[in-house]
Amino acid sequence: MKLLFRGGSLFALFALLASSFVLASSASAAPITLKGTVGPGFTISVTMNGKKVKTLKAGATYRLIVTDRASIHDFHLSGPGYNKVITSDPFMGTKTVVLKLKRGTYTYRCDPHASVMHGSFKAV
Ligand SMILES: [Cu+2]
Numbered sequence: 609m610k611l612l613f614r615g616g617s618l619f620a621l622f623a624l625l626a627s628s629f630v631l632a633s634s635a636s637a638a639p640i641t642l643k644g645t646v647g648p649g650f651t652i653s654v655t656m657n658g659k660k661v662k663t664l665k666a667g668a669t670y671r672l673i674v675t676d677r678a679s680i681h682d683f684h685l686s687g688p689g690y691n692k693v694i695t696s697d698p699f700m701g702t703k704t705v706v707l708k709l710k711r712g713t714y715t716y717r718c719d720p721h722a723s724v725m726h727g728s729f730k731a732v
Contacts (some may be wrong), residue, residue: 639671639706644716647678652718652725666711666731673704680720687714
């Protein structure tokens, strides 16, 4: 009987720890969604809730969903410690990356048309 009680309280303690862990991780780990779009014309953008992104939080984690709407364009993102062609030329479709931003300026561009297709945001 004594043993059963000990087992039960241990289980209760474990369940409490497990549920607080789930709460803590779901509160801090849900990344904020950004949308990257390139094409079909000569346009490229990064938006959050429909607005062009200018500043984001350094140290925060973001999920960037890039939609490439033209085979002639790519989506290339570079910034502090990061340099990646997320959707290549001639890829069309959607790709998702998860970014933990570092303080500084991030630039995105379409490499074949970088003089007209580029933008940037800051992580502060
Ligand atoms: Cu292009």
